Amino acid sequence: MNAAIFVDVQNIYYTTQQAFGRKFDYRKLWRKLDNEFDIVTANAYAIHKGDDQQLKFQNALKSIGFTVKLKPYIQRRDGSAKGDWDVGITIDVLESARNVDTIILLSGDGDFDMLLEKVKTGYKVTAEVYGVRELTAKSLIDSASFFHPIDETLLI
Numbered sequence: 001m002n003a004a005i006f007v008d009v010q011n012i013y014y015t016t017q018q019a020f021g022r023k024f025d026y027r028k029l030w031r032k033l034d035n036e037f038d039i040v041t042a043n044a045y046a047i048h049k050g051d052d053q054q055l056k057f058q059n060a061l062k063s064i065g066f067t068v069k070l071k072p073y074i075q076r077r078d079g080s081a082k083g084d085w086d087v088g089i090t091i092d093v094l095e096s097a098r099n100v101d102t103i104i105l106l107s108g109d110g111d112f113d114m115l116l117e118k119v120k121t122g123y124k125v126t127a128e129v130y131g132v133r134e135l136t137a138k139s140l141i142d143s144a145s146f147f148h149p150i151d152e153t154l155l156i
Helices: 009-020 026-036 052-064 086-097 110-123 138-143
Strands: 002-008 038-048 067-072 102-106 126-131 146-149
Touching: 002 009, 002 026, 002 086, 009 038, 009 126, 026 038, 026 052, 038 052, 038 086, 052 067, 086 102, 086 110, 102 110, 110 126, 110 138, 126 138
Parallel strands: 002 038, 002 102, 038 067, 102 126, 126 146
Antiparallel strands: none
8 A cells, every 4th residue: 555645744743742741753654654654755844944853853854754845934014924835735636636545634624624525535545644632633533544643652
């Protein structure tokens, strides 16, 4: 079975920090999924602020096997910020769903629930979600073929 992995980096970072005060271990995840699937695509979507810590993290993701896709961090005049990858992730998932058996999404964002329903029904693809249970939208959990709660085993 082959799979495509899509990581909403900001969502995973903030939810694991909020729930556990720890970081997510992408290397452990990769080893787990690499044992279960032939990984065809692995994209990590992040916001580019240009600081050294972030660049080290992005390089670590690349060394594991992820393609890192970056959007600039935009600070608005009113002080709010923008840096959302929902549309980019959606486009890439729909493109990949034609060529894989399984889509694996790491996010807790309920905005992806319709996307997972579409790939399951329209493309006959299994949709798996990894997220922090208490911070993952119920609609996303319900739309997944399988939900994998992030717990201590996938943290640094």
